[in-house]
Each structure stands twice: as structure tokens, then as C-alpha cells.
Amino acid sequence: MKNIAIILAGGTGQRLGDSIPKQFLKVAGKKVIEHTLDVFQNHPQIDEIAVVSNPNFLNEIENIAIKNNYTKLKKILQGGKERYHSSLSAINAYDGDKEINLIFHDAVRPLVNDRIISDCIAALDKYKAVDVAIKTTDTIIKVNEDEYITGIPARDYLRNGQTPQAFKLSTIKQAYKLALCDPDFKTTDDCGVVYKYMPNELVYVVKGEQFNMKLTYKEDLFLLDKLFQLKSIAQQNETITPKAQQKLPVSVIVVFGGSYGIGLDVVNICNGYGAHVYSFSRSENGVDVSNNLLVAKALKEVFEKEGRIDAVINTAGVLDKEPLVNMSYNEIYKSINVNYIGAVIVAKESYSYLKESKGVLLLFTSSSYTRGRSLYSLYSSSKAAIVNLVQALSEEWYDYGIRINCINPERTKTPMRTKNFGMEPEESLLKSSVVAAVSINSLFSSMTGEVIDVKIKR
Structure with missing residues (x-):
């Protein structure tokens, strides 16, 4: 089955506090998104790549595609205000195709490796929705609006979510169709949409890696740079x-x-x-x-x-x-x-x-x-x-x-x-x-x- 990598690059960099979206910042000699695209371009099981971009930076993505000769990059799509708008943009772009695998990945997770991607693709042979996560090492506490602890869940079954998240096109399409009918719809990731609106659909979890970190804050740039050095x-x-x-x-x-x-x-x-x-x-x-x-x-x-x-x-x-x-x-x-x-x-x-x-x-x-x-x-x-x-x-x-x-x-x-x-x-x-x-x-x-x-x- 055809494997399409969807690189989500619609971020504005507000949390980073920078005028340039974080996916276009440089680390280890390249822009963050270039490192990410390199991984999927070079993965033998990825057939095609689509980038969903911040509308103000479509030309930047086009220039990156030309300069790096990304032969698998076939679509550069416009994202929206919320993260799920970017996911929907990709889903709609491939709507009408026969069943395919969509592998959604954050542009600002440049250290994803071949093993994680391969495991996600393999899991799609059995499951229709696949997440990536690592074991939680810190104690998680639940608090109320007054900042008092109301619960401390056991860590044994807690995980920190990562990307990629992989789906059969028909599954993620149906999940969002149901979600958009909910006037109170809110989400931070695509697996959450499947989990909430298609409760009978199992979401399998592939083991991630500690170094598959997301660039969110300025301090993360320093950590990413060091992790690239330690490869x-x-x-x-x-x-x-x-x-x-x-x-x-x-x-x-x-x-x-x-x-x-x-x-x-x-x-x-x-x-x-x-x-x-x-x-x-x-x-x-x-x-x-x-x-x-x-x-x-x-x-x-x-x-x-x-x-x-x-x-x-x-x-x-x-x-x-x-x-x-x-x-x-x-x-x-x-x-x-x-x-x-x-x-x-x-x-x-x-x-x-x-x-x-x-x-x-x-x-x-x-x-x-x-x-x-x-x-x-x-x-x-x-x-x-x-x-x-x-x-x-x-x-x-x-x-x-x-x-x-x-x-x-x-x-x-x-x-x-x-x-x-x-x-x-x-x-x-x-x-x-x-x-x-x-x-x-x-x-x-x-x-x-x-x-x-x-x-x-x-």
C-alpha cells in the first residue's frame, strides 16, 4: 500500500518567541524542516511526501524543495490556524484516492529515525491508527483550578506522545467527519480524534525514542544541536x-x-x-x-x-x-x-x-x-x-x-x-x-x- 508522509509545518513560532517559525530555524547546518524531510526522503518505504505549510511561508518550502532536490515531495499544501486544520488539508488533498497510508509527522521533530517510521508502517498492516510514544519518567500530577493536587496516576501506563502518527486514509477521514459535527470539538493530535470519535477502533502504540524530541522552546534549540552532535x-x-x-x-x-x-x-x-x-x-x-x-x-x-x-x-x-x-x-x-x-x-x-x-x-x-x-x-x-x-x-x-x-x-x-x-x-x-x-x-x-x-x- 502506498505510504504518504505528511509533514506538518504550519507553526508560527509563538511559543518560541521568534519572528521566524521554528521549522525554518537552523540547527546542525540545516533548517529544522530540512533535517526532517531528509529522513523521509531517504526512507525506502516512503513513496511520497506532502508538506502542509504556514500560508505565509509557501515560497520558502518551494525553495527548500528545489534546492534539496526532494524527489518524493509532490504536494505543498496550505495549513490553517489550528493544527487540525493542517491535518484536514492533507486528508482533503488525498480524498478520492484508493486506500493509502498517511504518516503525519511534526516538521519540528528532526531526529525521528528509520526504525520508528518502519514500525509505524508495519503496524498499519494490522491496525488502522498508530501512535508513537515513550514511557513517562516523571511523576504526573493532576491539579484543580486552585493548583491543588487532585490525583497522581500510576506511571506504569502513562506515555508521552510523539509523532509520527499513522492512519489508513479512510479511518482518519471518518474520524474527522464525526469530530467536525461536535460543536465542542477540540484536539491537539490526530490519534486523539480517532480515539474519541471512533471508540471501537484500536489505536496501537509504537515505541518512540527519547531523542525524537520536538522543538518548542528556545532551550530546545540547544538540546537539538547537542543531540545532532551525539549522533x-x-x-x-x-x-x-x-x-x-x-x-x-x-x-x-x-x-x-x-x-x-x-x-x-x-x-x-x-x-x-x-x-x-x-x-x-x-x-x-x-x-x-x-x-x-x-x-x-x-x-x-x-x-x-x-x-x-x-x-x-x-x-x-x-x-x-x-x-x-x-x-x-x-x-x-x-x-x-x-x-x-x-x-x-x-x-x-x-x-x-x-x-x-x-x-x-x-x-x-x-x-x-x-x-x-x-x-x-x-x-x-x-x-x-x-x-x-x-x-x-x-x-x-x-x-x-x-x-x-x-x-x-x-x-x-x-x-x-x-x-x-x-x-x-x-x-x-x-x-x-x-x-x-x-x-x-x-x-x-x-x-x-x-x-x-x-x-x-x-
């Missing part, structure tokens, strides 16, 4: 995705720091799949990323030979493990110049080439970016700066089609680490080839502005 790619092998395998042979990739460690593995994997890959480093051809003239020259050489550059990866870095007060200023400048200024130079010099190819820039951070640690003051602070640089540039360059991400690997076995830590148990470290594989796969994803965690699967 992980956990992998224990060097598997290259089919899409990457297909794209590599026709891609021109420049790697700075490609003479050893993760950078060398990136170069070797790219070569193995026939990519046009070029490596630059201090040891192999004298290219120091902290020297803007050398970086510019390297990129120009590749462009003159290939005619384009599709991706630039900077793995160059140094690790200083000692107290700041014991470091000479030459050591301090070198650390900052390589670990941070070098990334800035690579980004700035790559911009014109990546703008032309709508390419991707990939930088590297470290798990130490989240908290400065003793003996790592310069390294940790530089890696934190890389994360902020990636997030800022992903917004600055987004309209030019340039994607920018950074890889955040757990402790990885590289020559640089061995030099500083000596021999460590093999099972406690990531293989550099695994990090390289994740890095290459990210080049051919739709992600931008994200910190991609690479962790040992435990």
Missing part, C-alpha cells in the same frame, strides 16, 4: 557504502595529512576504489597546512590537472601532551597553527573549488573537544574550535551547496598516538582504517554541520 556512526570494520563505491571512481579528493595514520588509510581506500586522490603533507611533499601559500598551491595543482575538486579532507594534526607552562612559545604557535589555523587555511583555500563542485569539506576533531583536560590544554581547545568552525561554516556556505562535517573518533591506533602513549591494548583502540572508512562514507552522505562520532561497538 554516532559506530562501526567495527572497513565497510564502504554502495553509494560511496559508486561515486569514488568519478571523484577528485584532496587529503592533507595523508602520509600516515587515518589520512594514509583514507588515501589507500580511495585508491583502491579508483578515486582520483591526491595527498599532501610535510613529510611527503613539504606541504604544511599552516602555510596558506603552500595549501593554495597544492589545491591549484590538483584543479589544473583534474578540472575540479569534489572533496577536501584535512587530517593533519599534532598532539602535545604537556603542561602549558612547560611549552615554549614556538611549540605553542606550532600546535595552534597546525591544529586550528591549518584547518582554517584549508577551509578558506578550498572554498572556491568546493563552491564550483558543490563539494564537501571534512575536518577532524577529538573526543577531548567536549572538556578541556590537564596536559592537553592546546590540543583540546583547538579541537573544540574545529567543531565550532564546522558548525559556523556549514551555515555560511550552505546556500552554495558545500557540505562540511567533522569526524570525532574515539582513541585510535595511529603513529601519533603510539608516540605519545606507547603500546596500548589493541582491543581498547579503534583501527585507523575504520575511521577512514567512516570518513569516506560521510563524503557521500547528506549530512552537513555535524560531528560524526566513531566508536568501538561494545
Whole structure:
């Protein structure tokens, strides 16, 4: 049966206190609604997408659809004053079709995942109405108008509702037909309409996820941003995705720091799949990323030979493990110049080439970016700066089609680490080839502005 995703984007942002509706605010390099649309566009079971928009922002949705080439987005509909007006707009748009599945989802829940969507679709094989919810962790109290407690229901059977909510078209259509005959009709969600006006119709509940949160208040923007940062790619092998395998042979990739460690593995994997890959480093051809003239020259050489550059990866870095007060200023400048200024130079010099190819820039951070640690003051602070640089540039360059991400690997076995830590148990470290594989796969994803965690699967 045909599965139609209905993205409800009619909100005005009043509770957020912003002049721009919350679905159009940016987080992790993209507008919130773009993250949401990406999930449904890429889900193999979703056949079509319709967006129900705030009437004042129909052009904005149209521009987003064109810019992102959302091939499944077939309808852009006008919503109304209340949430249920948006639902009715979608129901009416598909009225007259044969039986189909409608999957309603809030545009401002961008972290919904494939598992939730798949479970909703599977449940529609047996049920005609499906909700998504998670167990309530807080105690819920019921109060009267004077704010006195009048009841404390048991938490065992309480859930916090989420979206998607999925229905057979005929079921949700009939529920609203009955509801609109009620002069006292009020609702906050579509499952509530089925539950109240079609009491003989069971509403099945699919398990949601804590991170499938809704952007409602300003504080939620901060939480969403952190949740995007914490999205992980956990992998224990060097598997290259089919899409990457297909794209590599026709891609021109420049790697700075490609003479050893993760950078060398990136170069070797790219070569193995026939990519046009070029490596630059201090040891192999004298290219120091902290020297803007050398970086510019390297990129120009590749462009003159290939005619384009599709991706630039900077793995160059140094690790200083000692107290700041014991470091000479030459050591301090070198650390900052390589670990941070070098990334800035690579980004700035790559911009014109990546703008032309709508390419991707990939930088590297470290798990130490989240908290400065003793003996790592310069390294940790530089890696934190890389994360902020990636997030800022992903917004600055987004309209030019340039994607920018950074890889955040757990402790990885590289020559640089061995030099500083000596021999460590093999099972406690990531293989550099695994990090390289994740890095290459990210080049051919739709992600931008994200910190991609690479962790040992435990």
C-alpha cells in the first residue's frame, strides 16, 4: 500500500518567541524542516511526501524543495490556524484516492529515525491508527483550578506522545467527519480524534525514542544541536557504502595529512576504489597546512590537472601532551597553527573549488573537544574550535551547496598516538582504517554541520 508522509509545518513560532517559525530555524547546518524531510526522503518505504505549510511561508518550502532536490515531495499544501486544520488539508488533498497510508509527522521533530517510521508502517498492516510514544519518567500530577493536587496516576501506563502518527486514509477521514459535527470539538493530535470519535477502533502504540524530541522552546534549540552532535556512526570494520563505491571512481579528493595514520588509510581506500586522490603533507611533499601559500598551491595543482575538486579532507594534526607552562612559545604557535589555523587555511583555500563542485569539506576533531583536560590544554581547545568552525561554516556556505562535517573518533591506533602513549591494548583502540572508512562514507552522505562520532561497538 502506498505510504504518504505528511509533514506538518504550519507553526508560527509563538511559543518560541521568534519572528521566524521554528521549522525554518537552523540547527546542525540545516533548517529544522530540512533535517526532517531528509529522513523521509531517504526512507525506502516512503513513496511520497506532502508538506502542509504556514500560508505565509509557501515560497520558502518551494525553495527548500528545489534546492534539496526532494524527489518524493509532490504536494505543498496550505495549513490553517489550528493544527487540525493542517491535518484536514492533507486528508482533503488525498480524498478520492484508493486506500493509502498517511504518516503525519511534526516538521519540528528532526531526529525521528528509520526504525520508528518502519514500525509505524508495519503496524498499519494490522491496525488502522498508530501512535508513537515513550514511557513517562516523571511523576504526573493532576491539579484543580486552585493548583491543588487532585490525583497522581500510576506511571506504569502513562506515555508521552510523539509523532509520527499513522492512519489508513479512510479511518482518519471518518474520524474527522464525526469530530467536525461536535460543536465542542477540540484536539491537539490526530490519534486523539480517532480515539474519541471512533471508540471501537484500536489505536496501537509504537515505541518512540527519547531523542525524537520536538522543538518548542528556545532551550530546545540547544538540546537539538547537542543531540545532532551525539549522533554516532559506530562501526567495527572497513565497510564502504554502495553509494560511496559508486561515486569514488568519478571523484577528485584532496587529503592533507595523508602520509600516515587515518589520512594514509583514507588515501589507500580511495585508491583502491579508483578515486582520483591526491595527498599532501610535510613529510611527503613539504606541504604544511599552516602555510596558506603552500595549501593554495597544492589545491591549484590538483584543479589544473583534474578540472575540479569534489572533496577536501584535512587530517593533519599534532598532539602535545604537556603542561602549558612547560611549552615554549614556538611549540605553542606550532600546535595552534597546525591544529586550528591549518584547518582554517584549508577551509578558506578550498572554498572556491568546493563552491564550483558543490563539494564537501571534512575536518577532524577529538573526543577531548567536549572538556578541556590537564596536559592537553592546546590540543583540546583547538579541537573544540574545529567543531565550532564546522558548525559556523556549514551555515555560511550552505546556500552554495558545500557540505562540511567533522569526524570525532574515539582513541585510535595511529603513529601519533603510539608516540605519545606507547603500546596500548589493541582491543581498547579503534583501527585507523575504520575511521577512514567512516570518513569516506560521510563524503557521500547528506549530512552537513555535524560531528560524526566513531566508536568501538561494545
